[in-house]
Amino acid sequence: MAICAVRGGCPSDYVAISIAILSVILLLVKAGVPYLIHKIPRPKGSGFWLVAIQVIASFNLLLSIVMAFGYLRYKRKHWWSSCYIWAVWVEGPLGFGLLLSCRVAQAFQLYNLFVKRRLPPIRSFIFLPMVLLPWIVGSAILHVNKPLNPRCHMKTLWIIPVISFHALYIAALVGFTGAVQHIEFRFHELKDLWRGILVSACCIGVWIVAYTLNEIHEDKALVQIISRSVLLIMTSFLLLAFFSMSISQPLASLLSSTKKDKQDYNMMSRALGIPDSGLLVQEESIQSIDPNEPFDKLLMDRRFRQSFVEFADSCLAGEGVHFYEELLQLDKIPVEDHVRRIYMARHIIDTYITPGATMEVNISHRCRQDILSTPDLAHPDLFKNALNELIQLMKMNLANDYWSSTFFMKLKEEAMMKTADYDLEQSSWNYSHRLSSVHCTDDPFHQEHSPSKLSSSSRELELQ
Template identity: 65%
Template sequence: MASCAVEGGCPTDYIAISVATLFFILLLSRFILPFIVHKVPHTKGSGFWIPVIHIFASFNLLLSLVMSVNFLKFKRRHWWQSCYMWAAWVEGPLGFGLLLSCRIAQAFQLYYIFVRRRLPPIRSYIFLPLILLPWIAGAAFIHMKKPLNHRCHTGAPWIIPIVCLHALYVAILVGFLGAIRHIEFRFDELKDLLRGIVVSASSIGVWVFAYILNEIHDEISWLQVVSRFLLLVTASVLVLVFFSISSSEPLLSQISLKKREPKEFETMGQALGIPDSGLLLQREPTPVIDPNEPLDKLLLDKRFRQSFMAFADSCLAGESVHFYDEVHEHEKIPVDDHVRRIYMARHIIEKYIVAGASMEVNISHRTRQEILTTPDLAHPDLFNNAINELMQLLKMNLAKDYWSSMFFIKFREEASTRSTSHDLEHMTGWNFSPRLSSVHCFDDPFHHEQFSKCSSHNSHDPDP
């Protein structure tokens, strides 16, 4: 037992390594399977890279424990086997510190967006290294002082500052959660975060207890075996639970297989429960479209807007119309419903306004900055200037060609058919139940049926 405790290789060590391997495989499956099973689209920005960094930190934490706490029998002959490499750097800044920093970065985003009602002033790729600085400084200090023995254990005077550094990051995370606890989130962000904190705090408590026993009572062989078993197993539970915490992706979390709603939604408007979002009712009356009417007035009609959107998409210039459509949905949300307005506003900003967005619209730099630096994401006039600019571009480019396109001809024929069916219903007393329209223009902005080709017009003119 003494040799086993000193050099590693006990049966419990292999069990702990097996548990760690299993939990890491489960962690990877939680990240990968949503892309395979639910066909979640690959997103840019922190919504994708923070989970990736989280997996990297989890792997570092588990591997560093295996390498530094004598789970395996090997002699430390090379620099990459050094205690300071694994116990100071990989386990600290690149492991536990990075793990907590990812959660803090997401809680920071939730706090600014829903409490301060504005976009975070610091991007995640800047905030994450900043929050890691204390860990980097601590690892550098340990590397200079070299307090570790041949078993990668520190003396008693080093235990308190090391534990305090761990506790500091947990306290920061809990502080952010306390600041957002009064927000009535629509997609269980707070509920998931609180559940993760309770389980994670319990795991951290056991982990810290085992860590202290492992460091202080270096001479008790059986205690070394038990403590390092607890270290690796509780660390394995910790990384999986932390990865299950909501990443504030409302439609479908990219790091969990759990669906947030009992049905799938194609648009943010549907997910937020905006009235009539995504539905075209067959019995809905169709107004007569007069080409001489202002375009902004015509676009208020959903059927015309869908037809015009399909035409713009076929010309590879549909971003402006999609933006108008989602802003129109945004305006349906009551002004006093701040949470839903913020969800919708953030969705629109990430999709259309941020530079490099998937459907970035062509607006002036001044208007773009007004939106990105707004002091109130729930403001009713947040997108007004952008809509005015884009409406001018639509009138100059797409509107004239639409009236002579096959899209308008088909829209007019379908309108005539619906009008005849509507009159027949009144004559015969038929009662049709509301259902999805057979019009080939869905609310999903990526699945429009192309009726014909149009002239190569594009609304991406230089900024006004």
């Protein structure tokens, strides 16, 4: 047992490694299923790379523990097996520190979006290195002072600062999460985040005890074997708790049954429970489309908008019409419903406004910056200037070609058919009215149909 505790390769070590490998597989499945199986489009920006970085950090954390605490039997003769590479750099800035920093960045986004009601003032790719910087500095201090022995155990003097540093990031995560706990989210971001924090806090508590015992009681073989097995198993549970659900993309699970033929720009409106009609005018007009009408008024007609968006998509320029339809959905959300308006506004910004977005619209730089730097994401006129610019652009470019296109001709034919059907329905005979208006001169048999006339005729026949 003493040799096993020093060199590694105990049965409990292999059991812990198997659990760690299983947790990595579950993490990969959890992260990839919505995009590989359900064909949900991969989000751009921090919504994707923050989650991807967390998966990499989770793998680094598990691998660093395996390599640093002697689960496998190998000799530390090469530079890549150095304790300072695995126990200091991979476990710290590239493992636990990176994982917690990503979660703090996500909680910081929630705080700014739903408490401050604005986009985060610092982009995630800048905020994350800032939060990670203390880990890099701490690892550099450990590397310079060389507190680790050949078995990667730390001196007692360094244990308390290292443990406190790990706990500090958990406290920061709890602090940001506590600031948004009064928000009634449409999805389960806060619930899942709190669940992850509670479970991970319990795991970290056991992890700290196992880590401390492993560092202090280096000479006790049984303590070494049990503590390092518990350490790796608790780390595996910790990572699974963190990935109970990704708080950055709640739609990935809510829309997992989305059909392939449904388009992306309607997903958020359906998930928010907005009525799916997308109309400002509930009843379709039977009148023909007049090109002389104001273009913004024409867009309010459902038939025209459907025809025009098909034409615009055929010209690979349908982003503006889809943007208009998204704003119709946004206008249906009450102004006082800040949470749902923020969800919808953020979706529109990520899809149409952010530079490089999947359906980026052609608006002026000033208008784009006004939206991206808005102090209130729930403001009812947030996209007003952008919409005016796009309507003018569509009116000058797409509309001129549309009036001579086959799409407009088809729309005119459908309108004429509906008008003819409507006229036929209105001119259908009312038989009760026809019978009540028949007069003697109109009667081919020259007979009156009133009861009095019928009775007088019968008397004359009797007298004869």
